Amino acid sequence: MPKTIPEPTIERLCRIFRLLDEKERGDTASISSGAIEKETGIPAHTVRKDISQLGSLKSGKEGYDIKGLKDLIENTFSLNVPRRSCVVGLDMLGSAMLNNNQIINAGYKIVAGFDSNINRMEMMDTDIPLFPTYEIEKKVREYSIDFAIIAVKPEKAKETAEKLIRGGIKGIINFSPVILNFEDNIIVRNIYLVEEFRLLSAMIATTGKQKGEKNEESV
């Protein structure tokens, strides 16, 4: 085992990765931990500590070499391995995901969409192949799909996840407000829209000056 990297560190490094991606086509070739702090809010010493977990990278008076650091993160986390994804549930949110430029620009290919409503699918205007939900297991396997975005109605979320898992899915991004909790080695990232609202409310109520992030985990 190559040494365990703590989850908060993984999250921060992915955030830094995006910054590097922006900066890569910029004027300078390097960036310091202090500059990373200014742009991301992650304290400089934490940035250094996190990066040091990746093994060493030659330093310098200038800070980190942007390209070098980016590649190091990319390799460590296998971000360069191409991943195929699908979207299940093609109402407004699901459709927005199917056509999401951010996702496509980052190199993640969305290769299929699923919905239980065949009429709706026939009306949709997209190049991505669409299938009825009863074909999920079959198509996930056939297309070797790694990741799925779940945007179905809450009452369908669990069975949708189970179909995906039977098809061999590796990771799920779950937009439904149902807590998906599997023993297996399926990784689920939950994006709870409503909870983000509640967290804003809660943070205002408790102090008004918490830090506000988590990705989170997550929406």
Place this chain on the structure above:
Amino acid sequence: MPKTIPEPTIERLCRIFRLLDEKERGDTASISSGAIEKETGIPAHTVRKDISQLGSLKSGKEGYDIKGLKDLIENTFSLNVPRRSCVVGLDMLGSAMLNNNQIINAGYKIVAGFDSNINRMEMMDTDIPLFPTYEIEKKVREYSIDFAIIAVKPEKAKETAEKLIRGGIKGIINFSPVILNFEDNIIVRNIYLVEEFRLLSAMIATTGKQKGEKNEESV
């Protein structure tokens, strides 16, 4: 000061709140920490510890009274205070947010939408009043809007946030991939779609069995 509640605890309690909301219209009137663990994945002792931070609630052989616990969380975090929200950027993702049932059902009112493209707004079919982005500051103030969802193009994210803040916004849910980092007491929850994909990749690469959450921080 009423005692500081750690942020991870706030996030878990909001998750538990949702579970209670589901269970409230169920058959039983109470739920134990063990049952909460089974449904949320949060360990029972952590559940108890978290709940104990809220001050005491009479216990019993049966576990927690669902209604009582729900009210306690609601009051502690002022989740019952009505909040008015808006959406800035009405492309597919923004429109999906404007019409999102989850948000509405949870009692959060979306009272305005903003977009820089006036033609697009005229074509949209919604009862929610829509305004051009140059009116953000004015309208946020006029409607006393508390929260905003930012779904604009990355290059517009920062200036959008600044307009909202000048209008007096209290919290922002940011869907753009730009890191918004303010000194002020504005709370920002970032939902980084692409980062969720990267985190799935990273977690598979590092061990394949990390726990997967945040949002998840954050979506």
Place this chain on the structure above:
DNA sequence: ATCTATCTGTGAAAATTTTCACAGATAGGC
């Protein structure tokens, strides 16, 4: 080559968060 200013890398300390273990409380049966 030496000096200086600027950064990183990292062991150790501090802070935070989670886990544990068990005392205390409650409801039901006898």
Place this chain on the structure above:
DNA sequence: GCCTATCTGTGAAAATTTTCACAGATAGAT
């Protein structure tokens, strides 16, 4: 009332994560 089974509440221990402080490294100037 008393006993038992089931839970919570919580101080203390353990684990994890963040912060600190400074040694070491590099690049440029003189």
